[in-house]
Amino acid sequence: MSTTSVQRGYVIACLVENKPGVLYEVANMFRRRNFNIESISVGATEERDLARMTIAVRGDDWTVEQVVKQLRKIIDVIRVTILDPKESVIREMALVKVHVSSAQVRSEVLQYVDIFRGRVVDVAPDSVTAEITGDVDKIDAYVELMRPFGVKEIARTGITALARGGKPIRE
Amino acid sequence: MVQLNGSNALVGALRKQKVKHIFGIPGGSTLPLYDALCDSELQHILAHHEQCAAHMADGYARASGFPGVCLATSGPGATNLVTGIATAYMDSSPIVALTGQVPRMMIGRDAFQEADIVGITTPITKYNFQAKAAAEIPSIVKKAFLIASTGRPGPVLIDLPRDVMQETADVDLDAPVEIRGYKPRYDPHPIQVKKVADMLLNSERPMMLVGGGAIISNASNEVLQLAEHLLMPVGYTLMGKGAVPDTHPLCLGMVGMHGTIEANKLILEADVLLVVGARFSDRTTGKLDQFCPEAKIIHIDVDTAEIGKNAKVDLPIVADAKKTLAQIYAQVVQRCTKREASSWLKRLEELRGQFQSRNNGSSDSNYLRPKDILKELRRVLPVKAIVTTEVGQNQMWSALHFQALEPRTFISSGGLGTMGFGFPAALGAKVARPEVPVVDIAGDGSFTMTEQDLATSVLDHIPVVVVILNNSMLGMVAQWQRLFYRRRYIAVDLKRCPDFVKLAEAYGAQGERVGSLSEFSTAVRKALASEVTTVIDVPISPEENVFPMVPAGSALKEMIWE
Numbered sequence: 006m007s008t009t010s011v012q013r014g015y016v017i018a019c020l021v022e023n024k025p026g027v028l029y030e031v032a033n034m035f036r037r038r039n040f041n042i043e044s045i046s047v048g049a050t051e052e053r054d055l056a057r058m059t060i061a062v063r064g065d066d067w068t069v070e071q072v073v074k075q076l077r078k079i080i081d082v083i084r085v086t087i088l089d090p091k092e093s094v095i096r097e098m099a100l101v102k103v104h105v106s107s108a109q110v111r112s113e114v115l116q117y118v119d120i121f122r123g124r125v126v127d128v129a130p131d132s133v134t135a136e137i138t139g140d141v142d143k144i145d146a147y148v149e150l151m152r153p154f155g156v157k158e159i160a161r162t163g164i165t166a167l168a169r170g171g172k173p174i175r176e
Numbered sequence: 177m178v179q180l181n182g183s184n185a186l187v188g189a190l191r192k193q194k195v196k197h198i199f200g201i202p203g204g205s206t207l208p209l210y211d212a213l214c215d216s217e218l219q220h221i222l223a224h225h226e227q228c229a230a231h232m233a234d235g236y237a238r239a240s241g242f243p244g245v246c247l248a249t250s251g252p253g254a255t256n257l258v259t260g261i262a263t264a265y266m267d268s269s270p271i272v273a274l275t276g277q278v279p280r281m282m283i284g285r286d287a288f289q290e291a292d293i294v295g296i297t298t299p300i301t302k303y304n305f306q307a308k309a310a311a312e313i314p315s316i317v318k319k320a321f322l323i324a325s326t327g328r329p330g331p332v333l334i335d336l337p338r339d340v341m342q343e344t345a346d347v348d349l350d351a352p353v354e355i356r357g358y359k360p361r362y363d364p365h366p367i368q369v370k371k372v373a374d375m376l377l378n379s380e381r382p383m384m385l386v387g388g389g390a391i392i393s394n395a396s397n398e399v400l401q402l403a404e405h406l407l408m409p410v411g412y413t414l415m416g417k418g419a420v421p422d423t424h425p426l427c428l429g430m431v432g433m434h435g436t437i438e439a440n441k442l443i444l445e446a447d448v449l450l451v452v453g454a455r456f457s458d459r460t461t462g463k464l465d466q467f468c469p470e471a472k473i474i475h476i477d478v479d480t481a482e483i484g485k486n487a488k489v490d491l492p493i494v495a496d497a498k499k500t501l502a503q504i505y506a507q508v509v510q511r512c513t514k515r516e517a518s519s520w521l522k523r524l525e526e527l528r529g530q531f532q533s534r535n536n537g538s539s540d541s542n543y544l545r546p547k548d549i550l551k552e553l554r555r556v557l558p559v560k561a562i563v564t565t566e567v568g569q570n571q572m573w574s575a576l577h578f579q580a581l582e583p584r585t586f587i588s589s590g591g592l593g594t595m596g597f598g599f600p601a602a603l604g605a606k607v608a609r610p611e612v613p614v615v616d617i618a619g620d621g622s623f624t625m626t627e628q629d630l631a632t633s634v635l636d637h638i639p640v641v642v643v644i645l646n647n648s649m650l651g652m653v654a655q656w657q658r659l660f661y662r663r664r665y666i667a668v669d670l671k672r673c674p675d676f677v678k679l680a681e682a683y684g685a686q687g688e689r690v691g692s693l694s695e696f697s698t699a700v701r702k703a704l705a706s707e708v709t710t711v712i713d714v715p716i717s718p719e720e721n722v723f724p725m726v727p728a729g730s731a732l733k734e735m736i737w738e
Contacts, residue, residue, distance in 0.1 A: 074481040083357045
């Protein structure tokens with residue numbers, strides 16, 4: 006179908022029924038239709054009975070159109086929007102635990118955390134754990150800078166996103 | 177509000193939905209529910225395999241348009257429904273499947289006969305529920321029927337933990353329900369309708385392709401009215417067979433792998449293809465980029481997700497087929513008088529004349545030819561008779577040679593291609609429409625997959641006719657081995673086992689073997705008058721092929737017919 010297509014990253018925001026099984030339904034649809042999820046994050050919303058899923062997908066225009074249609078077909082999915090990266094605030098949070106072999110390394114790591122406007126959330130004799138928030142590229146860049154020191158563990162949330170401006174997606 | 181236990185709430189809710197029949201098999205987890213059925217007006221039909229219960233519900237739904245209900249116990253009962261549910265899902269058939277489940281406290285502990293049927297059926301149902309409390313049951317049932325039968329229909333499953341069936345609660349059988357994530361779109365956009373009319377009026381070689389959606393939305397009259405006004409030939413997919421009478425001069429027959437020569441040839445020349453409620457399955461399109469190379473495609477479907485899923489469409493309309501076609505017709509009538517003749521119609525007649533004599537099947541005079549058997553069957557059956565098929569050669573011969581005259585009278589497993597579907601579906605259809613004869617056109621391979629439900633037909637007095645086109649082969653697989661694997665036959669020879677006459681008699685049904693067309697029509701007439709199911713075994717040549725044929729993955733133009 007899509008032989009000459011360009012692969013891009015897309016961010017899809019969905020409002021879904023806030024009840025058990027919906028994440029399974031959504032993830033299952035991706036698997037069944039042979040679409041890939043790069044990341045997915047789920048959380049509460051301003052309305053108690055709605056949850057919000059932010060799904061990062063890589064693909065061409067055709068694939069993403071199919072993803073959106075299949076998502077809309079799921080009865081527990083109430084609203085689906087593709088967020089334009091230029092018109093949206095897109096953030097991911099990562100916790101990165103780095104090995105520090107000496108006091109000098111420690112101060113170097115702390116400087117990087119500062120440059121990335123991160124926060125140190127845990128310090129041990131041989132490690133520093135920092136919380137970094139930003140878009141995916143920023144976190145990737147931080148992780149790359151830490152690699153020479155020895156990254157012990159990383160936990161990333163996957164992206165979450167809102168469109169800029171006053172209008173919520175449910176309208 | 178009334179005080180009821182979960183089982184009685186369920187029965188009450190099913191009655192509110194005007195359910196009259198349930199196809200099922202009891203088991204440990206559904207005992208409370210069966211106890212409630214003792215006192216209810218619901219008629220329970222005891223299937224002999226849960227797969228058949230699901231196919232019966234499916235056949236019931238396809239024959240009547242009303243959701244069919246099947247019921248199985250937890251664990252293996254529920255998993256046995258899976259093939260039937262998947263069959264209904266692929267062909268957009270509204271069934272409501274009820275499954276027993278272990279008590280709530282036991283769920284997730286791998287209890288005896290526990291299966292995660294909600295998880296298992298998520299990809300093959302339109303929606304599914306697990307009742308968490310008796311009070312929820314009426315609204316779940318109401319939602320289930322609403323979802324199953326509206327929009328693009330499909331199967332819905334309700335999982336019922338045993339203790340929910342037993343607990344007593346205040347229930348409201350008339351509680352209104354709202355499903356905010358479910359709003360089927362029925363009305364076509366007027367601008368799109370106008371664009372379709374423009375395209376059709378500007379086209380010289382328009383063709384229509386109708387699928388199962390045309391039957392589901394009862395659009396037959398609208399299809400014909402538009403086709404006749406514009407002299408637009410109509411081809412159909414397997415699921416669309418019956419939407420227009422096969423005897424209509426504009427009817428081309430089936431398009432696709434085993435499509436008719438005129439349908440597969442004409443589609444290559446069409447300049448506009450109006451697709452109504454079809455989903456561009458690979459069996460219909462062949463190699464997609466050469467499907468209708470000259471044509472702009474208009475696609476009417478009630479399911480947005482079907483638009484552009486397989487084929488690139490020039491003009492989509494997401495709406496109900498009947499409403500849309502009626503509005504297109506209204507526009508067309510205003511803007512042009514009824515076409516009386518066209519060179520396009522001449523082309524159709526030319527193709528017909530050219531190929532009429534082809535495709536008669538083998539000339540092995542030792543055997544009856546499927547084509548002749550099916551023509552004879554049509555002669556004997558009344559117009560309203562319902563025919564179901566199994567899957568394989570019997571199905572494709574039926575599609576090619578059995579003339580369906582009315583919608584909902586040709587019932588076949590199209591998408592999933594489930595062997596063993598036809599017989600239980602025939603039983604379900606007969607329960608829905610007891611006043612018309614129902615015939616399962618079977619193959620010897622398919623029939624053995626669900627033959628045990630001869631017991632259901634005998635014990636529950638559901639007389640149908642089974643015509644076995646018996647080539648003593650898994651015929652379609654044998655045909656592919658013959659054509660594409662240099663006749664290296666493996667695992668296809670059924671060696672005329674079992675003896676279907678004796679098999680029928682063992683169940684208390686009637687069995688007959690016929691060797692000539694006159695014997696065949698006598699046997700069918702006798703069977704139609706009988707109060708018990710009849711199995712008619714018709715030996716045919718093991719070498720018989722289904723032609724025409726477009727090899728898998730090839731373009732429609734690469735059709736072979738001998």
